[in-house]
Every structure is written in structure tokens, then in C-alpha cells.
Amino acid sequence: xxxxxKRLFIILAVTTSLVWLSAVVWIYLSTRAEVERVLDARLMxxxxxxxxxxxxxxxxxxxxxxxxTGLPLRAHSTYDRQLSxxxxxxxxxxxxxxxxxxxxxxxxxxxxxxxxxIGGETWRVYAVTNEELGVRVLVGDSMWIxxxxxxxxxxxxxxxxxxxxxxxxxxxxxxVRRGLEPLRKIAGDLETRHASDLSPIDGAATATExxxxxxxxxxxxxxxxxxxxxxxxFTAFAAHELRTPLAGLKTQAQVALASDDAAIRKQALSxxxxxxxxxxxxxxxxxxxxxxxxxxxVERKGSVRAGPVLRALAEELADLVREVTVEISPAxxxxxxxxxPELFTLAARNLLENAVNHSPQGGVVRCRxxxxxxxxxxxxxxxxxxxxxxxxxxxxxxGRHKAAVGSGxxxxxxxxxxxxxxxxxxxxxRETGGLSAVIGVHA
Amino acid sequence: xxxxIVEDDAVLRDGLRVGLGIGxxxxxxxxxxxxxxxxxxxxxxxxxxxxxxxxxxxxxxxxKSMRERxxxxxxxxxxxxxxxADRIVGLDAGADDYLGKPxxxxxxxxxxxxxxxxxxxxxxxxxxxxGLSLDPAKQKVEQDGKPVHLSRRExxxxxxxxxxPGQILSRSRIEEKLYGWQEEVxxxxxxxxxxxxxxxxxxxxxxxxxxxxxRLGGEM
Numbered sequence: 001x002x003x004x005x006k007r008l009f010i011i012l013a014v015t016t017s018l019v020w021l022s023a024v025v026w027i028y029l030s031t032r033a034e035v036e037r038v039l040d041a042r043l044m045x046x047x048x049x050x051x052x053x054x055x056x057x058x059x060x061x062x063x064x065x066x067x068x069t070g071l072p073l074r075a076h077s078t079y080d081r082q083l084s085x086x087x088x089x090x091x092x093x094x095x096x097x098x099x100x101x102x103x104x105x106x107x108x109x110x111x112x113x114x115x116x117x118i119g120g121e122t123w124r125v126y127a128v129t130n131e132e133l134g135v136r137v138l139v140g141d142s143m144w145i146x147x148x149x150x151x152x153x154x155x156x157x158x159x160x161x162x163x164x165x166x167x168x169x170x171x172x173x174x175x176v177r178r179g180l181e182p183l184r185k186i187a188g189d190l191e192t193r194h195a196s197d198l199s200p201i202d203g204a205a206t207a208t209e210x211x212x213x214x215x216x217x218x219x220x221x222x223x224x225x226x227x228x229x230x231x232x233x234f235t236a237f238a239a240h241e242l243r244t245p246l247a248g249l250k251t252q253a254q255v256a257l258a259s260d261d262a263a264i265r266k267q268a269l270s271x272x273x274x275x276x277x278x279x280x281x282x283x284x285x286x287x288x289x290x291x292x293x294x295x296x297x298v299e300r301k302g303s304v305r306a307g308p309v310l311r312a313l314a315e316e317l318a319d320l321v322r323e324v325t326v327e328i329s330p331a332x333x334x335x336x337x338x339x340x341p342e343l344f345t346l347a348a349r350n351l352l353e354n355a356v357n358h359s360p361q362g363g364v365v366r367c368r369x370x371x372x373x374x375x376x377x378x379x380x381x382x383x384x385x386x387x388x389x390x391x392x393x394x395x396x397x398x399g400r401h402k403a404a405v406g407s408g409x410x411x412x413x414x415x416x417x418x419x420x421x422x423x424x425x426x427x428x429x430r431e432t433g434g435l436s437a438v439i440g441v442h443a
Numbered sequence: 444x445x446x447x448i449v450e451d452d453a454v455l456r457d458g459l460r461v462g463l464g465i466g467x468x469x470x471x472x473x474x475x476x477x478x479x480x481x482x483x484x485x486x487x488x489x490x491x492x493x494x495x496x497x498x499x500x501x502x503x504x505x506x507k508s509m510r511e512r513x514x515x516x517x518x519x520x521x522x523x524x525x526x527x528a529d530r531i532v533g534l535d536a537g538a539d540d541y542l543g544k545p546x547x548x549x550x551x552x553x554x555x556x557x558x559x560x561x562x563x564x565x566x567x568x569x570x571x572x573x574g575l576s577l578d579p580a581k582q583k584v585e586q587d588g589k590p591v592h593l594s595r596r597e598x599x600x601x602x603x604x605x606x607x608p609g610q611i612l613s614r615s616r617i618e619e620k621l622y623g624w625q626e627e628v629x630x631x632x633x634x635x636x637x638x639x640x641x642x643x644x645x646x647x648x649x650x651x652x653x654x655x656x657x658r659l660g661g662e663m
Contacts, residue, residue: 240524243544244455244494244523244544245452245454245455246544247452247455247521247544247545248452248453248454248456248458249545250545250546250547250548251454251455251462251548252458254462254547254548254549255458255461255462255548258465258466258548259461264461267457267461271457272454274453274454275454
């Protein structure tokens with residue numbers, strides 16, 4: 001995994017080294033130019049001085065080539081024998097030379113600067129010709145000395161640099177670490193927190209660069225926590241609601257086991273069948289509800305022809321035993337409703353199921369188009385007591401006129417499913433008795 | 444022993460009614476708080492099996508108003524919520540026992556018998572009187588160590604008398620303990636059961652107190 005601190009450190013270390021390196025190159029070049037300029041000036045001055053001293057007879061020059069005259073040039077402690085001087089007659093005889101000056105002629109030039117290689121050594125030579133005395137003064141210094149001068153300057157720079165660079169590297173490393181401290185703190189927080197801990201990260205003291213990341217992270221935490229909370233509530237609710245029908249099933253089974261009376265056993269077994277039907281409907285509704293909850297606030301669009309859906313449901317739900325029938329107005333076959341088909345089916349199924357279950361023997365459930373563009377489902381059942389109407393769509397609320405198979409979830413599912421498509425549910429007690437359920441965009 | 448069941452789930456209510464009937468209890472059942480209040484005010488029960496979540500309120504409200512009326516009938520709470528905190532709330536509201544759903548029918552019966560025993564201040568499970576021994580758990584009666592075979596109603600009458608040893612029980616009180624309020628009772632039904640009991644247990648086993656009722660004959 002790429003590390004930001006490593007990356008930053010390498011970038012900073014390389015750029016710092018490059019800056020140092022270019023500084024050294026620059027200093028090297030400028031020092032070299034300066035040294036050359038200064039030493040050339042010195043050579044020129046020394047040449048002229050020797051020449052003038054010969055003129056003023058302060059240096060005696062004989063024409064005997066064997067004898068040499070030592071020039072009183074002061075030797076430098078480290079850069080000793082910096083300058084070498086030769087005095088040649090114009091005829092080409094060596095008249096005099098300084099200590100350490102080579103025997104070979106330093107330059108063939110008559111005047112000015114030149115460079116000569118003598119014994120593998122490069123010399124920079126300045127020549128002055130004194131026509132009056134018939135001598136030529138050559139003053140030179142070894143290029144090696146110039147190189148050494150420049151190198152000494154550069155070495156003087158590089159030595160501290162070698163010492164300082166590791167320190168600088170350490171400082172860069174520390175600064176990078178310190179700079180990334182807020183990031184590391186958050187990473188540490190996240191790493192040590194328990195998987196189930198969804199509390200927001202404290203971002204009060206963090207850097208502005210990380211604040212947006214923290215903000216969206218905390219938002220994500222909040223969403224996940226909300227989802228989990230709903231899930232937990234739902235699971236607890238479902239578990240509780242399943243316990244009562246399970247208790248009923250177990251009790252009836254124990255009655256069947258304990259009784260010797262065939263009639264009682266038969267009655268208990270038929271109660272078990274009712275209980276299983278009711279429980280499986282409850283389970284189906286719980287699943288419907290949890291899948292509706294999963295869509296969490298997302299509105300779903302779509303449209304569907306109402307008639308065919310209602311007809312299919314009616315066929316499935318009509319109670320043949322109690323002779324409850326479902327009538328569907330032909331107008332509905334032509335009616336297309338603006339609601340997602342799956343949600344419409346879910347809502348319609350629960351409303352029809354309620355209507356059929358609450359209908360008396362031989363009752364009729366009627367579906368027709370509402371004037372407002374929605375759909376009305378009416379039954380001949382007992383209706384809902386007026387004081388229970390406001391609470392009737394609450395989960396697990398079962399009114400006093402509940403059917404044997406009611407779970408208290410049906411109307412809650414209807415409301416949730418319609419809400420996902422922007423529809424509403426309204427319930428009225430009909431004046432002629434029975435309940436009228438109106439669904440639509442503005443029921 | 445007459446027990447009122449308050450439970451809104453039809454399958455469970457029916458199961459308890461029939462199951463506890465098999466266990467030797469005379470059961471009545473209602474499904475709302477309102478009905479429970481009305482029935483409790485007008486009839487006497489030996490125990491109450493009460494569900495907590497009812498369509499028109501909480502069983503706890505029924506329990507609280509019972510205790511406010513100084514009604515000491517033992518109450519067994521049945522509920523889907525059986526966390527410790529829920530139990531504490533229920534017991535503090537005046538319940539005598541608590542069972543979480545789903546439960547075992549035999550355990551409900553056993554707990555009811557224990558509640559009745561405790562309410563009567565009896566130490567043992569068996570009811571004893573002058574050579575007679577009645578075991579409510581097994582619904583068996585012995586006289587001087589020999590088993591006596593009784594019909595369901597005869598057993599119920601003997602159980603009522605033995606549960607109140609030495610006391611005189613009126614005919615209507617015995618009827619209350621034997622029959623639900625919907626059941627038709629023939630006017631001489633109790634006399635017939637007493638007659639059969641005397642035939643099986645001996646003529647002086649049950650005494651008639653003229654104009655008042657019946658009580659067990661003999662001494663402890």
C-alpha cells in the first residue's frame with residue numbers, strides 16, 4: 001500500500017538534494033571563474049613586476065645560462081610554489097628562473113596568456129617581452145593549483161552538507177509525520193473502534209483538509225446506524241409478534257395430544273391449521289415490510305393497469321368457504337394508475353385481504369374507480385370503530401373487530417407501500433355499514 | 444376451579460380454554476380489557492390467566508384496577524415480552540406469576556395449581572380431609588388409600604368442597620365453580636352430582652346444611 005508519509009518524504013528529500021546539488025554546481029562554476037580571473041590578474045601583475053624589476057636593475061640578469069637566480073617570492077604555507085618565473089633572452093637562452101620553476105620553456109608565446117603542458121602538468125603562463133633588455137619574462141602557475149583551490153572551496157561546502165543532509169532528512173521525516181498527525185489519529189480511531197461502534201468521529205480539532213472526509217464518513221456512519229437501528233427494532237418486533245401465534249400452535253398441539261376425545265382433537269387440529277395460515281401470513285407480511293423498509297425513502301415511479309392486477313388478486317383471495325366474492329368495476333380495466341406495479345400489488349393485496357376477511361358470510365367486496373382518480377375498495381364488514389381510525393395503520397395495532405387471521409400489519413404495509421409512490425390511504429366507515437378504503441395520489 | 448382467560452389471539456385463547464379444561468379447570472375466556480373488567484366485577488374466579496397486549500389496552504391496566512378493587516384473585520401473566528424488566532413491572536403491578544410465550548400447557552396448569560394452593564395457604568399439593576385425598580395435578584381421588592373413580596363434574600364438586608374444608612358452600616357458589624357463564628345449568632344438577640358422590644364415597648361424606656348449602660362430613 002502506498003504510504004503518504006513515505007511519498008512526501010521521498011519528494012521532499014529528492015527536491016532538497018536537487019536544490020543542494022544545483023547550488024553546489026553553481027558555486028563550483030562561479031568560484032572557478034572567479035579564481036581564474038583573480039589568478040590571471042595576479043599572473044599579469046607578477047609578470048609586469050618582474051619585468052619592471054629587471055629594468056630597474058633590482059634583479060640582476062646575466063646572460064650565463066648556467067646560473068639561475070632565485071626570485072624572492074614568498075612561499076604560501078599550503079599553496080607553496082604557486083608562481084614560477086622564467087626569464088629568457090630573446091635569443092632563447094634561459095637567463096633566470098624562480099625556485100621550483102621547470103627547466104623547460106613555459107611558453108612559446110611572445111606576449112599574453114597561454115597554456116602549456118609540461119611533464120604532464122598544465123601551466124597557465126603570462127609572457128611579457130622586454131625589448132630594451134632583450135629578455136622575455138614568463139610567469140606561470142600550475143593549473144593543478146587552480147583546480148585544487150576550486151576543489152577546496154567545493155569540499156568546504158560539501159563536507160558540512162554531508163553532515164547536514166542526514167539531519168535535514170530527519171527533520172523532513174519528523175515534519176511529515178507531524179503534518180500527517182491528524183490523519184494518523186483518525187486512522188487509529190477507526191482501527192481501534194469496535195465493528196459495531198457507529199458513533200461519529202470527533203472532528204473538532206482536525207485539519208480543514210480532512211474535515212470533508214470526516215464529514216462524509218460521519219454521514220455514512222449515521223446512515224448505517226439508522227439502518228441497523230431500524231433492522232434491530234424490526235427483528236425484535238417480529239420476534240415478539242411471532243411468539244403469540246407460536247404459543248397458540250403449541251397449546252393446540254398439546255391439547256390434541258392430551259385429549260382422548262376425537263371431537264376435541266379434531267377441533268384442536270383445525271385450530272392449528274388456522275394458526276399456521278395466520279402465522280404464514282404474518283411471516284409474509286413481515287418480509288414485505290422489511291423489503292419496503294429496505295427502499296428507505298426512495299420514491300419509485302411506474303404505472304400499471306389497475307383492473308388486471310385486482311382481478312388476479314381477487315381470484316386468489318376470494319373466500320369460497322364463506323362465499324365472499326370480489327366485484328371489480330369494468331371501468332378499472334381501462335384505468336392506468338401512476339404507481340410502481342409491485343407497490344400497487346402489495347397495497348391492493350393487503351386491502352383486498354382485509355376486506356375479504358372482514359366480510360360477513362356471502363358478503364361482496366367492491367372495487368371501483370374513485371372520482372379523484374384513485375381506487376375505492378368497499379366491504380360489508382363491521383367497519384372500524386371511529387376512535388380506532390387514527391391508530392389503525394400503526395404496526396401491530398389490531399382493533400376490536402379484527403379477523404381471525406389479522407396480524408395488525410396489513411394496513412401499515414399498505415400505507416408504507418403507497419407512501420413510496422407518493423400515494424395515500426384514507427379509510428371511511430360507510431353509512432350503510434362496512435369500510436371504504438380510498439387510495440390515490442391525494443385520496 | 445374456575446379460571447378466566449384473557450387473551451386476544453383466537454387460536455391461543457381456544458387452546459388455553461380447552462387445554463386447561465382437560466387439566467381439570469373450569470375455564471371462561473374473553474379477549475379485551477373491557478370484557479375482562481366487566482366479567483371480573485360480576486363473577487368470582489379462582490385464578491386469572493392474563494395476556495399483556497390486548498386490542499384495547501394493556502393487561503396491566505386490568506390487573507391494576509383489580510387490585511384497586513381489593514380483588515386478590517391470583518393472576519398469571521402471559522406475554523410475548525418476557526425480559527427481566529418486563530417481568531418486574533408485571534409482578535410489581537400485582538401479578539402472582541409470569542410466563543413467557545410460547546409456554547407449555549402443562550406448565551400453565553401446574554403454575555395455576557401452585558397459585559391456588561398458595562392462595563388457600565395449603566402446604567402440600569394434595570387436598571386431604573378425613574380419609575379422602577385429592578390430587579389436583581393428576582385429577583385423582585383416593586379414599587383410605589383406594590382409588591375412587593369420579594366423573595369430571597363430580598370431581599369438580601368434590602374439589603370445590605375440599606378446597607374450602609369445613610366451610611359451607613352454597614349451591615350457586617358450587618355452580619359458579621363448575622360452569623362457565625354461557626353454560627345452561629339444570630336446576631337440580633348439583634343435587635345429582637352430590638347424590639352420585641355420596642353413593643361412591645359413603646352417605647356421610649357430604650353433609651347438607653338445610654337452606655344454606657353443602658360441606659364435607661367428618662373431621663380432619
